[in-house]
Amino acid sequence: MTAADKKNRRYHHGDLRNALIVAAAELIEEGGCDDFALVDAARRAGVSSAAPYRHFRDREDLLQAVVELASWELSCRTRKVLAEHPRGSRECILALGKCYVSFVTDHGAFYDLLWGDSSNRRQGSQPPPTGKREGFGLFLSAVAAWCDGSAVTEQDPLDLSLKLWALAHGLAGLAMHHQFDLIDASPDIDELLASAGNSLLDGVELARDHTKR
Amino acid sequence: MTAADKKNRRYHHGDLRNALIVAAAELIEEGGCDDFALVDAARRAGVSSAAPYRHFRDREDLLQAVVELASWELSCRTRKVLAEHPRGSRECILALGKCYVSFVTDHGAFYDLLWGDSSNRRQGSQPPPTGKREGFGLFLSAVAAWCDGSAVTEQDPLDLSLKLWALAHGLAGLAMHHQFDLIDASPDIDELLASAGNSLLDGVELARDHTKR
DNA sequence: TGTACATCAGTGAACGCGCGTTCACTGATGTAC
DNA sequence: TGTACATCAGTGAACGCGCGTTCACTGATGTAC
Numbered sequence: 001m002t003a004a005d006k007k008n009r010r011y012h013h014g015d016l017r018n019a020l021i022v023a024a025a026e027l028i029e030e031g032g033c034d035d036f037a038l039v040d041a042a043r044r045a046g047v048s049s050a051a052p053y054r055h056f057r058d059r060e061d062l063l064q065a066v067v068e069l070a071s072w073e074l075s076c077r078t079r080k081v082l083a084e085h086p087r088g089s090r091e092c093i094l095a096l097g098k099c100y101v102s103f104v105t106d107h108g109a110f111y112d113l114l115w116g117d118s119s120n121r122r123q124g125s126q127p128p129p130t131g132k133r134e135g136f137g138l139f140l141s142a143v144a145a146w147c148d149g150s151a152v153t154e155q156d157p158l159d160l161s162l163k164l165w166a167l168a169h170g171l172a173g174l175a176m177h178h179q180f181d182l183i184d185a186s187p188d189i190d191e192l193l194a195s196a197g198n199s200l201l202d203g204v205e206l207a208r209d210h211t212k213r
Numbered sequence: 214m215t216a217a218d219k220k221n222r223r224y225h226h227g228d229l230r231n232a233l234i235v236a237a238a239e240l241i242e243e244g245g246c247d248d249f250a251l252v253d254a255a256r257r258a259g260v261s262s263a264a265p266y267r268h269f270r271d272r273e274d275l276l277q278a279v280v281e282l283a284s285w286e287l288s289c290r291t292r293k294v295l296a297e298h299p300r301g302s303r304e305c306i307l308a309l310g311k312c313y314v315s316f317v318t319d320h321g322a323f324y325d326l327l328w329g330d331s332s333n334r335r336q337g338s339q340p341p342p343t344g345k346r347e348g349f350g351l352f353l354s355a356v357a358a359w360c361d362g363s364a365v366t367e368q369d370p371l372d373l374s375l376k377l378w379a380l381a382h383g384l385a386g387l388a389m390h391h392q393f394d395l396i397d398a399s400p401d402i403d404e405l406l407a408s409a410g411n412s413l414l415d416g417v418e419l420a421r422d423h424t425k426r
Numbered sequence: 427t428g429t430a431c432a433t434c435a436g437t438g439a440a441c442g443c444g445c446g447t448t449c450a451c452t453g454a455t456g457t458a459c
Numbered sequence: 460t461g462t463a464c465a466t467c468a469g470t471g472a473a474c475g476c477g478c479g480t481t482c483a484c485t486g487a488t489g490t491a492c
Contacts (some may be wrong), residue, residue, distance in 0.1 A: 012454060012467085012469070013468080013469075016468080016469085032331070034247035034330075034331075035247075038445075038446065039444080040445095047470085048469075048471065049471090050447080050449090050469080050470070050472095051469060054468055054469070058446075058447080059445095111330075112329065116325065116329065116330070116390060117245045117246075117247075117322070117324075118245070119390065120390045120391055121245065133395065136396045137396075159408070163409040165383070165387070166384040166405070167379055167383055168383070170378070170380055170381070170384070170386065171379040171383070173382065173386060174379055177333045182346065183346060183349045192375055196379070199376075199412050199413050199415070200412050200413070202412070225435055225486090250479085252477080252478060253478095260436070260437085262438090263436080266481085268435090271480080272478095
């Protein structure tokens, strides 16, 4: 914060809790969720290093709030896509995948925060963020709607959802962590996703012939 | 180390460099690669905290050695699978995917180390580990061999490889980080991979119809 | 085969740093009367 | 409308801890003569 900011600022911040969550989210975005320091978030919000303890039990508690924010944003984006595409349509499924990838691309650090190692270690202390369950629930029901309406029968919506999720998750992760650069490839992620997604949606019978030998 | 160990141990370790790499790998496996402390690796190898500096420039240098070890192991496993399956066959491709997933499952922490956030931040300082490029190169050529031999024409081996990689990568990551637990699913990963992999191998023409509108 | 000496691979103590967290405090706010 | 007071939301200084790294050192090893 600049000197002018300091002058203008009132003693009471007004919305410090949210300011800290946003500051923390930005810091995580910049440096990864393991390097994130509570002190830095306070600094960025323009308060002393002790101030956060008026709003959060400890560092972990603030981190959890960021997770809630992130998963809430993902489920918002998901609902938006659902509203924009006819329920049960193929484009709807593909658009959801694209939405997932762009969410990861837009908020790189949230990938690890939500689905990475640190998210994993944080379990047990707190229940999983509601947005995560909700997001997948929305996706699953969209896939189920497609299964209902499609000519392809006997497709298990849960299995299909998991496959599509894994595909989008893998593509997003590899792209976001610049792994394609390392092998000298620079694919169009959206196109790969659409093409592979269509294969998954269509390829049921053929696949079944092979796996059931 | 126990008192007995200390008694038996010679002043010169003999193979401290490798012992440190292994200790570091174990620690990373247990606590993630961001929590890993050089001091702990030294402790585990039974030497003072200054000893590692006889073999590594700094913490990062040791971490890089662990990456080399990990990527070397992956390319070894890959070669083993290639030797066990006929070149150009469908099972070969599927077995490679299964191999990738089991590598991740066996060495959870290497996932983030090799393809995660920290791997990303580490770039620039050092060239990417050779094992990574080599591993993908082997996979790509296996896929290309399948494309050559299969009835399906006009399939770009690189694109197909990336799709299959992303699928296996996503499945492995989600499974390893226990994300399926959070949504109350406990799928058979190998079966999902085989089924979805077959769809990707087969679904070319159908997919093309849809993407090219 | 024995000895002097250079080199190597460790030790242990210490440093500096940054971070999480606590504590006594103080300025601002809202409310009862 | 004014005042007393409880409560809230900050401050700033300090702490303890663990880690990365350095430094002067010393025990072990190998080699030239």
